[in-house]
Amino acid sequence: AQTVTQSQPEMSVQEAETVTLSCTYDTSESDYYLFWYKQPPSRQMILVIRQEAYKQQNATENRFSVNFQKAAKSFSLKISDSQLGDAAMYFCAYRSVAGGTSYGKLTFGQGTILTVHP
Amino acid sequence: NAGVTQTPKFQVLKTGQSMTLQCAQDMNHNSMYWYRQDPGMGLRLIYYSASEGTTDKGEVPNGYNVSRLNKREFSLRLESAAPSQTSVYFCASSDWAGAPRDADTQYFGPGTRLTVL
Numbered sequence: 001a002q003t004v005t006q007s008q009p010e011m012s013v014q015e016a017e018t019v020t021l022s023c024t025y026d027t028s029e030s031d032y033y034l035f036w037y038k039q040p041p042s043r044q045m046i047l048v049i050r051q052e053a054y055k056q057q058n059a060t061e062n063r064f065s066v067n068f069q070k071a072a073k074s075f076s077l078k079i080s081d082s083q084l085g086d087a088a089m090y091f092c093a094y095r096s097v098a099g100g101t102s103y104g105k106l107t108f109g110q111g112t113i114l115t116v117h118p
Numbered sequence: 119n120a121g122v123t124q125t126p127k128f129q130v131l132k133t134g135q136s137m138t139l140q141c142a143q144d145m146n147h148n149s150m151y152w153y154r155q156d157p158g159m160g161l162r163l164i165y166y167s168a169s170e171g172t173t174d175k176g177e178v179p180n181g182y183n184v185s186r187l188n189k190r191e192f193s194l195r196l197e198s199a200a201p202s203q204t205s206v207y208f209c210a211s212s213d214w215a216g217a218p219r220d221a222d223t224q225y226f227g228p229g230t231r232l233t234v235l
Contacts, residue, residue: 004160033222045161045208045226091160095222105151105176106224108160 002027004094006109013082014117020067021077021112023092033095034068034075035106040088048090051075053097079114087116120144122227124209130233131199139194139230141209149214150192151176151224152184154205161208167192168214199234206231 003026013019036048051059051068058066067076079086092109122143131137149168153161163176167186183195207230214222
């Protein structure tokens, strides 16, 4: 079974600065998807960014980018020019592509609470 | 756009009571999911349904049952609630149709906060 670990329970950043959230995962599979989800105080889960393991190029989405290190099984999220609205809990998630009982299911990390200071 | 809706938003139960959490999506998605979120543990999958008429267990299915009533609706039932089931419950849906590389972005409902006394 796959596991996802977020070792930073809490992080903080000054407005307009850059912050990086860490995520590592354990899998024996070579093909999979990785995601970052944002959960603001409203509790709504919002997809931030997605990475396909067979693509070496790191995904970017406006101010959000990832550093995907497949060999190290590391998938960090960089938020540039942080804004007050970025304050939320961020979850890293894994989805298998290899088949079997893991199809279509997301495995989440424990989450990192991000605080943005004005 | 309603997306994924869940009812109720809050619920308090006594140990041993039963209840059903309702979920509906209007995006014509094939797959639907139920997760629970507990502090320090992230979201864990309870059950999922890859298509109408099919359901499968996730990581923590004990104490729960599900029904995929039709393509739109996926309900979660607690037959005899226990304090360990105090949690926030999320329903999600995606357009995943069963093949490895199908579109699979999951869209989440607003959650139900359940307390079992």
